[in-house]
Amino acid sequence: MKENHINTTTSISKYPGQITDLAKDAAEKYGKLPYHYLLVIGGDGSLNQALNGVKKSQNPNTPIGYFPAGTGNDFARATKLSHQIKQLVSHIKVGPKTYKIDCGHYIDNNSGKDNYFVNNLGIGFDAFIVHLANNSSMKKKLNDLHIGSMIYVLHTFKVLQKQDTFSTSVKVNGNWHHFSNTYFVTTTNHPYFGGGVALLPNASIHNHKLDTVVVEKVSNIKFLFLLAKLFINGSHVNDPHFHYYEAEKLTVKTSNPEYGQLDGEELQNQNYNLNFEISSFNLWA
Structure with a gap:
């Protein structure tokens, strides 16, 4: 991100379940701002927490990006998400596309x-x-x-x-x-x-x-x-x-x-x- 001059604000979870609160706060702060993207880096459990944080925020439609870095990475497999960092950065630079995806x-x-x-x-x-x-x-x-x-x-x-x-x-x-x-x-x-x-x-x-x-x-x-x-x-x-x-x-x-x-x-x-x-x-x- 730094090499491509993309400004980022990073939050790292310090205990199980904290990502829910971090994602909720991010969605409420940045969810309606143009050219702001929420990105989750972690496993399926991390994505789960972020999803729950966003859905229970004041901006439940905030788009979520995901870079799979966990044990199973089954969601990435089901959606055919890339594991390539450079491809992810490239999407951010040109403006990522948003897709409506099923969840339970x-x-x-x-x-x-x-x-x-x-x-x-x-x-x-x-x-x-x-x-x-x-x-x-x-x-x-x-x-x-x-x-x-x-x-x-x-x-x-x-x-x-x-x-x-x-x-x-x-x-x-x-x-x-x-x-x-x-x-x-x-x-x-x-x-x-x-x-x-x-x-x-x-x-x-x-x-x-x-x-x-x-x-x-x-x-x-x-x-x-x-x-x-x-x-x-x-x-x-x-x-x-x-x-x-x-x-x-x-x-x-x-x-x-x-x-x-x-x-x-x-x-x-x-x-x-x-x-x-x-x-x-x-x-x-």
């Missing part, structure tokens, strides 16, 4: 709180992996080697041995669907989770819908077989233990306290009762 929004019926997300909200298996990965001393080391997504792979087999099952109910288009042997349930805005895993290949960040995926418990051998299908050709979606629903609004309820993750950041271990709906935000690139 949910209300927690237990607490009354609401949040937005760019990737997905997962409960169970994937969230357990996130919990272990985020608390692993290896995460920073792998990120420094630019193979950060490997941290999820390393913890997959440990979670296979420990993840329990739970009951899930999904309401879509007025109808309830019940599952008593759930392994994980994820509501997603696009295909990817866990650093590039295409959980639901047909999901799209541009179709103005959310998808809820429910995977029921199978044997460990069968589960590994499903994972192989997932990586090879996406045929795992045809398995009778794999269910998915697409809609503008969905409700997900679970029994038993379970790990949860929101855009790769941990949620409190709890029972979940969530109303989901599709939303959008302005992304510049």
Whole structure:
């Protein structure tokens, strides 16, 4: 930025969650000013915090720019955002274009709180992996080697041995669907989770819908077989233990306290009762 004579004001978060406040303050101060651009540098969790800060500010339509520098970078993968610094600077110099991009929004019926997300909200298996990965001393080391997504792979087999099952109910288009042997349930805005895993290949960040995926418990051998299908050709979606629903609004309820993750950041271990709906935000690139 300095080499190209672009004036910047930089704020660096000092603790988890601070980016929400930083982004809210920036949106309220600069959101309506011409030739001012809000840029987030970090991982999907950082983008999530910035999105929530902007959406809950007095200028919720403030465009957000994003340079992926995290572990999974699934949002950048879904939107095909560049990882090249020079291309980003070039866009700023000529004036970036703004695009309306889908995001998810949910209300927690237990607490009354609401949040937005760019990737997905997962409960169970994937969230357990996130919990272990985020608390692993290896995460920073792998990120420094630019193979950060490997941290999820390393913890997959440990979670296979420990993840329990739970009951899930999904309401879509007025109808309830019940599952008593759930392994994980994820509501997603696009295909990817866990650093590039295409959980639901047909999901799209541009179709103005959310998808809820429910995977029921199978044997460990069968589960590994499903994972192989997932990586090879996406045929795992045809398995009778794999269910998915697409809609503008969905409700997900679970029994038993379970790990949860929101855009790769941990949620409190709890029972979940969530109303989901599709939303959008302005992304510049």
